[in-house]
Amino acid sequence: MRRSWVEQLMGMPISVLARGEYADSAAAEAAVKELYAELDDVDRVFSPYKRDSDVSRLGRAEIGLDEVHADVRDVAERCAAARELTGGLFDADLPDGGWDPSGLVKGWAVERAGDRLRAVDGVDWCLNAGGDVLVICPGGTPFTIGIQDPHDPGRVVASLARTGGAVATSGTAARGEHLYDPRTGRPATSRWLSVSVSGASLEYADILATAAFVAGDGWPEVLPAGYEGLGVLADGNLQATPGWGVT
Template sequence: MHRVEHVMGFPVSLRVDDEGFAERGAEAADAVFAWLNEVDARFSPFKEDSEVSRLGRGELSPADLGADLREVLDLCEHYRLATGGAFDARLPGRGLDPCAVVKGWSVQRAAELLTAAGARRFCLNAGGDVVAAGGPWRVGVRHPEHADKLCTVLELTDAAVATSARYERGDHIIDGRTGRPATGLLSLTVVAATLTEADAVATAAFAMGAEGVDWAASLDGCEVFAVDADRQVLRTPGFPTARAGTAVA
């Protein structure tokens, strides 16, 4: 089964290679995309009536927050403290924006819906950030300066990968310590057990600049591939690079 929809401002594709799941596949895929659309409606800072926008305007008190939003805000605070303020969902002069956590968290939750429904081998790709169940799956990482090239291909089995970079949206990741765009890296890719962690760590480390590579690499279960502003490639020994000549899934 293969299905693609545009959600949260980017394409989300689901591929399931599991013959025993075929009968339940359509219903499970419906649940995945319904959940992601719900997340967009509730947590987008770009929708005036979302929970995040209402909280940012002071229309919701802490007692009014649901469990999901509390979890997201707790994750934002965790990474703010862990990075010494480089990662911050509440930047001065800007409204509350937890998108850097919401994307990975929500897609990981969607993958868990698939697993609960019985899917064993699937790939859920949300704008280039991927949850891979079963495997192995081969995933290409875009070259930070050439859209038609890959800088590496990795091989995933029951893992997730996320990349933060400047090539799609320019200098959009802000170092909360300085209030200025983070420019020490061109791209940074993190592999972890869940997309919740991979996505948040990739963004948080990118916000830290060059020092973020060592910080991300020091976290248990995280493997890192980065290209710094001097075009130097940095990678941890356990980064799951695919064998030469393998195709990209």
Template sequence: MLHRVEHVMGFPVSLRVDDEHVPESAADAVFAWLREADARFSPFKEDSEVSRYDRAELSEDALSADLREILDLCEHYRRATGGAFDVRPPGRRLDPCAVVKGWSVQRAAELLKQAGASRFVLNAGGDVVTAGGPWRVGVRHPEHADQLCTVLSLTDGAVATSACYERGDHIHDARTGRPATGLLSLTVVAATLTEADSVATAAFALGPEGVDWAAALPGCEVFAVDAERRVLRTPGFPTAEAKAA
């Protein structure tokens, strides 16, 4: 069994692999890739591809295929939310972190599968990809750091939560330019973390209407707590049984 925790992209990333035949080099590859993604796509690193493109030092034709994919995803969710989700609103720098995190961690999970891992959990700052299982995943209470508001059961899939309890009002509704309001937290379960993380952030930017928007997407299940402390969840959200191991 492999177990490793490292600090990458500004948050702790933990990996557990229960397959005995998977070599330690698989974990090495996961964390090497995450460090590479951070170096290439972080808007907080002056020499990253994202920063250079934002400063117009790189043309569209000079962009890597990876960054083109990321920007295409960003544009997809900008259009899907009517502009509420926008990684480059007027007057602000390009910041695709809301897509990069899930996208890069999902790719790390694919590296594990290529190495032969069939039962693992990869937790990147609370956003999780699983295989095998079932795995129990807790969702933090939006107002009480030492409590969970729900626990879900995942076998092969991903879960991501958007909220303001860690980084303050960092998610903005780009239609207004102001911090998103109306929700305390919103959790999305999807087949990949690329989708779960992007949808969770985009839905949070939409505010209360984001719950129905995310719930209408094929393959997405939603759990949300609104500003009135009401819990909203889709019927298929995989809440774990209390007696589950």
């Protein structure tokens, strides 16, 4: 049995696919409802587009870090750790002196909210948040995740079977030059259109995908043990790390 849900949250479609004998159960329905509620709460706290969010108020210096929601302080610490992990290729501190944790928040929030789904016995889950995917498969049968063609959102350039963990993609095809290179303070430029990263944690896969894209041709060197990647060049050629495709 399969069942699916989708809602527009955090500025993107977030879809949930449940598979298994209890996919249509009340427990599965309740878990998905709780997941969406949790992500809506995260958006209220972290959205840089909502004037009354903690992040927006912090940016306008209306409140200090000691006055924000505890999750904001947690994310600030995670952003500092991500900067250290990536050798400065991921940095929530902006060139203009501002602070934008958005590059970490999505992966962190979805990974955490996934605990709602993990608590339901007898159900496999595939959670897609704007193209970044979290897979939970206690049944052991993999989901197949498509890697979007940067030139054509309706096509895939590769697929990856996963029985657990996450896949995140970073690039400029969908949103243009929205990433900046902390080494120069300028928009990140690369002959790569996208880099996808797979691994155990969506939070880290998302961070590493951003850092890898910013790194340019040296992107495979950014990935630590346990994380693999696939890069898509502007001419359509692909480059994968040795463990890409291994479930």
